[in-house]
Amino acid sequence: MTAAVQSRFAESARDRLTALRRPSVVAVVVVAVAAAAWVLVFANGTPAGAAVDDPGKFLVTALDAVTFAGLLFVAASGFTLIFGLMRTVNMAHGSLFLLAAYVAIRVQEAMVGRSRNIDPADVGLLDWLVPLLAGAGVAAVLGLLIQQVFLQWNEGQEMRQTLVTLAITVVLADQMLREFGGLAQRVVWPGAVTHFFSIFGERYATTRLFMLAIAVLVGVLLWLWLTRTSVGMVIRAGVDDRQMVRGLGINIRRVFALTFLVGSFLAGVGGVLGASFAGAAPGTDGSWLLNALVVVIIGGLGSLKGAAAGSLLYGTVVAFSPAYLPSQYSYYAIIMTFGLLALVLAVRPYGLFGRPA
């Protein structure tokens, strides 16, 4: 009797759930079509104007979206890699990002021989690449150290690992403030890529395309590593079933260490790109941790494809909202991000490419 009642209740609950699911898919389509129509035709009272009237502004906004997505992807890919395998939300990811930026700034200053107002013309390609590798290298080593010293003893204890890494961010943030000061600084792009070109009468910076190119390169290398090498296969297998990987005689701890090294290196690459693009200052660590989190929540934790898709979606919303919201509402552009999060999670609670943990 009770069982029958329960099962009937469960059935009706399930029906209601499936009924809820379809409208949410419909809602997504409606929202996407409405947003596209708005941007293309109706957005006349906005800073950018309707796309049909001003295709240049539209193209620039689209380029902004894609290039910013590139930076987001680099920052989020290491984060998602570490989470996917280790089920560790590495809260120190933003700190590694910022530390790499500061290290790169110092190295670049030493290489160019000036500490302020560096002219891009004085910056050769190597004066940017070497700081990039130095910054990312430091981030990688520090990340590995964090994993070896603090995390490997707490294997499988996600809450502890999260709190430990959170504590590390606080310590690192203070130490970086002491060492590098509170002023915003930046890595200077190499002169060779610092140009402007024009599309539809709008000026556009080549450096943003350079940033996108690096992001694509990082993405391709990462993809090749994960799909074509045996280590990559082991990492993917470990995401699926960690215990079974150990049962095949594979030392998963060594794989964890390597993953943390690579993930932290990627955080560092992201940090140097970010510091070249928008500068580095206290607080950058927190905001980029948040960016990485938003990207992987949209894309699905632990999935590289998800990180790419999440970056594109998030980048698009970030670039388009201030340009295409009615001028008096531009201030609320940030809210659109949360709208995107809510929409994605309503349809796919584990993110676009995510699976239940």
Added chain:
Amino acid sequence: MTPDALLEVRGLQSGYGVSQVLDGLSFSMGVESVAVVGRNGMGKTTLCDTLVGFVPPSGGEVRLAGRRLDGMAPETIALAGIAYVPQGRRLFPSLTVDEHLAMLARRARGRRWTPDAVYELFPRLAQRRHHGGADLSGGEQQMLAVGRALLLNAPLIVMDEPSEGLAPTIVDVLVEAVHHLVAEGVAVLVVEQNLRAAVRMADRQLVMVSGRIEAEFSGDELLDRPELQRRYLGVGTAAQVATATQQTEGEHA
């Protein structure tokens, strides 16, 4: 310890938290195929998981060729020579057939079992090498799980319910593979719920009851004695099981 024993299990105790599942279990085996049969919930899977280190034992000993392995990490046990084909196969959904084998190929190089040798043993896998682990039929999944374990080139393979959910023709392939392996000098420990499959795969059958080995049979003996099946494996109604237990009291125990 018998001189030719490959695997020696003595007084093994194991379980999850406060619930004890293995209760002083002992047996030994050489280079042969041995089946462990028993009713649901008697601890068969726990035995497998404990042997390969997925569940740490709380007491007793496991020795492989004289070397103590109880309490060691799963990767250490695997490399020491116990390969595992777990219940439900536990393939990696993100990997293709080829990748399942390729990720283990380096250590297997130059040994008896390489990816190519596995494809030779199971030609059907070769045809599906680029399919995802989750897109295979049940039989192909089982072949892949066995092939994956073979790449460890271990002297002992533990299989948990290999015939589960497989068509009879596929079970035939598995039975043949097990005999083939034993002929090549690989020992196989099979845990089976399916009595017929167990008898076909192994000459010796150990009956597990409440976390211990209660009886041992050889050949087809179990198949021909319905009263023993009722008593040890719970085949039939509760009343039949009770009668069978009375009838066979004193035998084998």
